[in-house]
Amino acid sequence: MFTVLLLLSFLLSTSSSHNLSYPHFQQLDVKQTLAQTKLIPTPTPNPKQPSNHHQTPNTVTDSSSTKGKLKLVHRDKVPTFNTSHDHQTRFNARIKRDSRRVAALLRRLASGKPTLDSEAFGSDVVSGMEQGSGEYFVRIGVGSPPRNQYVVIDSGSDIIWVQCEPCTQCYHQSDPVFNPADSSSYAGVSCESTVCSHVDNAGCHEGRCRYEVSYGDGSYTKGTLALETLTFGRTLIRNVAIGCGHRNQGMFVGAAGLLGLGGGPMSFVGQLGGQTGEAFSYCLVSRGTQSPGLLEFGREAMPVGAAWVPLIHNPRAPSFYYVGLLGLGVGGLRIPIPEDVFKLSEMGDGGVVMDTGTAVTRLPTAAYEAFRDGFIAQTTNLPRASGASIFDTCYDLFGFVSVRVPTVSFYFSGGPILTLPARNFLIPVDDVGTFCFAFAPSSSALSIIGNIQQEGIQISVDGANGFVGFGPNVC
Template sequence: MAKTIYSHFIFLLSISILLFFSETTGGLKRSLSFELIYRYSPRSPIYYSNLTDSQRFEDSLLHFENRFLQLNNSQAMSVGYEITAIRPRIIFYGSLYMVFLTIGTGNGTIGYYLSIDTGSYLTWTQCKPCINCYPQNDPYFDPHQSPSFIDISCSHQNPCPQGNYHCINNRCHYQVGYIDGSYTKGTLSKDTFGFRSSHSDYPEFIEGLVFGCSHDSQLVVPSHGYPSGIISLGLFRESFAMQLINHGSQGRFSYCLPLRGSTSMSFLRFGDDIVQRGPVQTTPIEPSQGVCFYYIILNDISVGTKRLGFEPGMFARKPNGSGGFIVDSGAAVSRLITPAFERVKKVLRAYFRHRNFVEVDPTKYGISLKLCWLFQPHYQSLMPSMTFHLQGAEMSIAWQSLFHIVQQKGIFCFAMLPLETLTILGAYQQTNTRFTFDVLQLQLAFNPENCEHDSQP
């Protein structure tokens, strides 16, 4: 076990994780920045060099698209700055991210890869005794080896947190189910989370974070040994994002995703490590009882200069919980609710037909998208952008983030898909834009940015 801890820590040293503490007039400030690495990047531990870019894109669509919704949804810095910068490594896993961190203290301190999920309400990892667990490369967390581990107890006088927890044998239990059939069950617990420090031979810790100790879990999507669980960023009081409010994040986290194929580093940033450059727009986040997704209000869509004029309520949440528009970097591509997708499809067909592009059948090229066309000379100058007309803001999506280019097959495809239940802004359409979520002010800020430069302070 000691050898495992040592190897994980040496690994973290090699990727330059930074941690600095300093006192300011306002007290201790802390900012956290997790490095983002695309799953198919050579820096990824599950990198397959024999896959083409098109095969990697298809893999993200076919194997990870159903991991972004939960069943509880009724349908899911530099030295010298006066901040603390915690920079554990994150890996873009399929359509999700993972962070490497440690849980526990003493002999129970073990490192884990956990997927980051903006649609989850609880951080969890697999724990001993594992009644029914999926295989993972990291050892299962052993609560008995960590002296700082606490099971959250309950009684009639001291009930479990409201919502998703139940008191069984004087301990709080949780159960999370996912749309694809994956699930996790276990006990609500607290322990110390550790981050490697570059100025010391020892990790720095955040004590007493609530998480789920899973004794029964299953992932339908093949995991290849990763992840060991999930770090939650959802709108729920036990999520990682909400708990970090008490540790200097100011309730804010942010990311900027480079275009696919980029080899540049980018980061998931918290608190004072967030820098917004250029014109920033804001739109309100709509909270919903019992739901931890980030809903914003979408009123209409434009393709190029043509505003489509969707009827009011097309993208609104319905009384039964269906509908709405969520921002979710866990979805590989955006999804438009089916009636809206059909109208956008009609407009795009007319647009490209007018410019003499030849439409082709995606299935004949092994593509899972719905609309594809053949290249023609100087096609880049003819490509349309798209605009999402939000409440109080206009979000422009450049054509490079709107279409999937398959160079070796001589085609390009509209990189959105239909969905019956709701509309989702996925990772492909979020590239080269900084998104900053404020869970205290319930506000989403965004601005165009060259995410190739995100590694700069």
Template sequence: MGISYYVLLEGSDEQRLNLVHQHGPCSPLHHKKNLSHKQILINDQSRVDWIHRQISSSTFKQQGKLQDSLASATIPARSGSSLNVGNYIVSIGIGTPRRDFSVVFDTGSDVTWIQCKPCVDYCHPQEDQLFDPLQSSTYANISCGSPYCSQLSSDGCSASGCLYSVRYGDGSYTVGFFAQDTLTLTPSNVVPNFRFGCGENNKGLFGGTAGLLGLGGDTTSLVSQAYQKFGGVFSYCIPPTISSTGYLAFGSSSTTTNVKYTPMLTDPDTPTFYFLNLVAISVGGQNLPIPPAVFSTAGTIIDSGTVITRLPPDAYSALRSAFRQKMSGYKSAPAMELFDTCYDFTGYNNITIPPVALQFDGGVTVKLDLSGILYFPSMSQSQACLAFAGNNDSNSIAILGNTQQRTFNVVYDISREVIGFSPGGC
């Protein structure tokens, strides 16, 4: 008998964007071939290596200001990956008249982009038709002299306007015109003159999506551009399985009364990423003997695009040891890629998994869902691995990945400089 850990979401909010797994049955993308779990984890490590390079020499600090949010919108979200399998996708509208596109949503990226006609050199295969700027009455290229062009981390210029270029951790890239057009999140929530990349040369592991929705903290992201509309507040819930649906929401209505908040930390050298203080880990209700300096030396970010949480080596070693001790009654299975703590549950009708909780600054305890503790590499669910990995270097940033965020309503409130968690979001 397989191990079931499905969570049903009762009711819906018409303002929410649906969020689904890119390869799940609810996805609008029809894949002929899904990536193997091995390739998923290889791509995930590439993203982690890129993040580590981005912030290896920076220091972060806390900032704060208070402002009420002004509007709200919510969109359903579905599951996807390091830009191909472990990430999640939502549908947005671009242009006038509106055209809908399935895009990866990513808190570790700023520039939103979609593939556009004409593709000068290469466009990766996608399910949606390419966006045609000539068919939108509200489309316009950003001029080279515009201050918006200078906000790009990598820009150029042509006779037709400002050029952008983004390269991701797994080697994927997009290049094209930096432009503006109407962004439609829901019929009642529209962002006019939204600046995005109109990609004419795009290559990599984008898994049939039309592009990416950037939710990072820098000036070019949707969060920054729509700050006045949504007050710098957004939230999401990543579903527990690829057959479940979560959501992506904007504005004050995306929060709930039982959200527990921890301080959001920022790094002026890498404004894209959202930092927070991980201070302890418990297994079976017992805090692990991890010195506070282990967490404070490395620091921690939360990232929707990283699949598996990475911990400082000493912290992971303590977690692994305690988990193995609690699971000593079950048959071990061979290690798999990132995972060195795996089990064979063949023949078991029921198993008992020790609870794992992450503790953050401000007294916030996040008790992980089963889907955030064990990673099942096959549909049979007979083999499972502890869904964490250790960094090679004690100074490398820890990353709270999307597997451990499953089923929580995760709230980002930039105006108050806090990140919140509430259980049972989806």
């Protein structure tokens, strides 16, 4: 019963008082968390290709006004190769990749333009922690007949793409590489089409639109833009613009490609809802749990009872989801940080981005240090440990069954206060009891709310009306 109450304690309060309606302290289950780091991952077997003889799909003519539901899964549930079962090795690799992503986001923002980079439908979501990455996966069908593929979801990217035959250069993926010659619905996009004009730095080869996207960690995909049918469970979405990658390199480890969920017109969300955006909701599965999360599209995905925070548009980075953050709290006390630290400037600098592809929340150095010091001041009863990787505030919890820790809260514009579960801000960096405060400083003015802090919380994005919602459900 206590665990259930603890999970519910993160739901939002609209009180502006420092005497918040939720507990100022909570319990971190150290023993259970460490036990989860030692679990040997059990990959999800590849399901068989869907058969049109056994079920009738819900056919959709094009990619507008479409709804659906998908499972979100950790990447450690995806059949891969060279999998390490050592938590510290996975952790170090994950943080290394995370640092590269943050650096890439900062370069992208500094350049002022994107780098080459009723019933609902959807899928389970899986996390990529096992391969040293913070990404989450969904499983979709590509082409006609549909070929099942695992793809990374990324709220900071727009292009949808998969590796394609003939593959001049491809990395290893868990499913067979998609062959457009086997799909009756595959259609190349001409260089003169409107779709091609929406692609940054598009090229042309033999009359067909070419795309090229690179990522901050050295990953990239190059190939031909096409219109194709995507399958989500029993729902078909036709005429979706996707990249068919013939030259690809990356740390996607097992995934066939990427499903961009950013706010731009070429993302899956943008194509569903046009320029105004479409509604979607997700729950990122908590680390170490066996159950999947959920990614759901459509107006019906918007929950009743969520606390809504306005989205802020940044013309310099239309793909990113900016939210208004006013401050941070520890143990029910608001940390004295000037609100201007988190504001998006008129020039498009600073601000606060919610990103599924970044693992650890980054804060401007001054804000981070005040936040960290506030947390340290309320955890003097816990034995300290040396810093680990990008974390400078760690604790030696070896031998503890559980510990009492102060709550950690985000104060958003309009009054909502989001209080995190303890497992979302004190995380194990090895399997012997070293836990670290899961935030990091940044020399940039940009703040990024990462997926560790989002885990287990239902998050909804209503792009058409310009809001992001938190709760009311846990996952």
